[in-house]
Amino acid sequence: DPIVIAHGAGSVSFVKHGDKPFVVAGVLKPTGTPVDRTIHVSLEGIEAIHVDWQEGMPVQGQTISDEQARTMDLTPRQITAFLVKLKSPMATFGVQRMVNNYREEPLSAILPGVALQQLWEITGVAEKTLMAVSSFVVVVGMLGMLTALLTSLNERRREMAILRSIGARPLHVFILIIGEAMGITLLGILLGVVMLYGLLVVAKPVVLSMFGFYLAIGGISAYEALLMGVIFLAGTLIGIVPGWCIYRYSLADGMTVRI
Structure with a gap:
C-alpha cells in the first residue's frame, strides 16, 4: 500500500509529498509500545522526497520523479537525532561528556x-x-x-x-x-x-x-x-x-x- 508523507500535525497536512509515495514492505511484530504506530523509512528515502525542495518548501517549476531520484546520490548530509546503544553501560557518562564537549559540531547527548x-x-x-x-x-x-x-x-x-x-x-x-x-x-x-x-x-x-x-x-x-x-x-x-x-x-x- 502506498503511503504519502506530509508536513503538518495530526490530521492537518500543510504540504504533501504526493509525487514520491512510500510503499509498505512489511509489518513488524507488535511490541505493545507507541513504536507500533510509527512508520520506519530509510534516511535515503527522506533525502529522496526532498531533492526538489529548498528551505522547507518545494521548488516551483522543478519536479524530480522518483525514478530520477533513485539515480542520485542520496547519502544524508545531516540528521536531527539518532539513538546510540553502548556496549558498556559504564561508558555512558564518558560518551555523553565527550559529545557535549565536541567543538567541531554543536551536538548534545541526552540520556533517555x-x-x-x-x-x-x-x-x-x-x-x-x-x-x-x-x-x-x-x-x-x-x-x-x-x-x-x-x-x-x-x-x-x-x-x-x-x-x-x-x-x-x-x-x-x-x-x-x-x-x-x-x-x-x-x-x-x-x-x-x-x-x-x-x-x-x-x-x-x-x-x-x-x-x-x-x-x-x-x-x-x-x-x-x-x-x-x-x-x-x-x-x-x-x-x-x-x-x-x-x-x-x-x-x-x-x-x-x-x-
Missing part, C-alpha cells in the same frame, strides 16, 4: 532515562492531585455512610430493643452495627475493583488501536492492597460511632410506645 525521569516529575504533580481528589472522594463517601447509619438509628431502635429482649447483649448489637459498616465498605472496595478491571478489559483494545499503548492488566500491587486496607479500616472506625450510640440505648427506650 534521565529525560523520562524529568518528564515523570512533571506529570507527578498531576498524579498527586488525582490522589488528593481520590482521598476527598473516600472521605465524602465515609461521611455519607456515617450519616446514613446515624439517620437510620431512630428507625432501628425498636429492632435493636427486640434483639436485646431475646437475649442479645449490648456488645452483640454494637458488633452488628460495626459489621454492617464493614460490609458496606468491603462491598464498595470489591465493586470498585471489579469496575476497574472491567474498564481495563474494555479499554485495552481501544487504547491499543488508537494510541498504540498496551494496557497491561496485572494483579493488585502491595501499595494498592495497602490503600484498600486503609479504606477498610476507616470504614470500620466509622461504624464505631453509630455502634456506640446504639450500644447506649436502653431496652426501655426502645420498647417505649411514643405518641
Whole structure:
C-alpha cells in the first residue's frame, strides 16, 4: 500500500509529498509500545522526497520523479537525532561528556532515562492531585455512610430493643452495627475493583488501536492492597460511632410506645 508523507500535525497536512509515495514492505511484530504506530523509512528515502525542495518548501517549476531520484546520490548530509546503544553501560557518562564537549559540531547527548525521569516529575504533580481528589472522594463517601447509619438509628431502635429482649447483649448489637459498616465498605472496595478491571478489559483494545499503548492488566500491587486496607479500616472506625450510640440505648427506650 502506498503511503504519502506530509508536513503538518495530526490530521492537518500543510504540504504533501504526493509525487514520491512510500510503499509498505512489511509489518513488524507488535511490541505493545507507541513504536507500533510509527512508520520506519530509510534516511535515503527522506533525502529522496526532498531533492526538489529548498528551505522547507518545494521548488516551483522543478519536479524530480522518483525514478530520477533513485539515480542520485542520496547519502544524508545531516540528521536531527539518532539513538546510540553502548556496549558498556559504564561508558555512558564518558560518551555523553565527550559529545557535549565536541567543538567541531554543536551536538548534545541526552540520556533517555534521565529525560523520562524529568518528564515523570512533571506529570507527578498531576498524579498527586488525582490522589488528593481520590482521598476527598473516600472521605465524602465515609461521611455519607456515617450519616446514613446515624439517620437510620431512630428507625432501628425498636429492632435493636427486640434483639436485646431475646437475649442479645449490648456488645452483640454494637458488633452488628460495626459489621454492617464493614460490609458496606468491603462491598464498595470489591465493586470498585471489579469496575476497574472491567474498564481495563474494555479499554485495552481501544487504547491499543488508537494510541498504540498496551494496557497491561496485572494483579493488585502491595501499595494498592495497602490503600484498600486503609479504606477498610476507616470504614470500620466509622461504624464505631453509630455502634456506640446504639450500644447506649436502653431496652426501655426502645420498647417505649411514643405518641
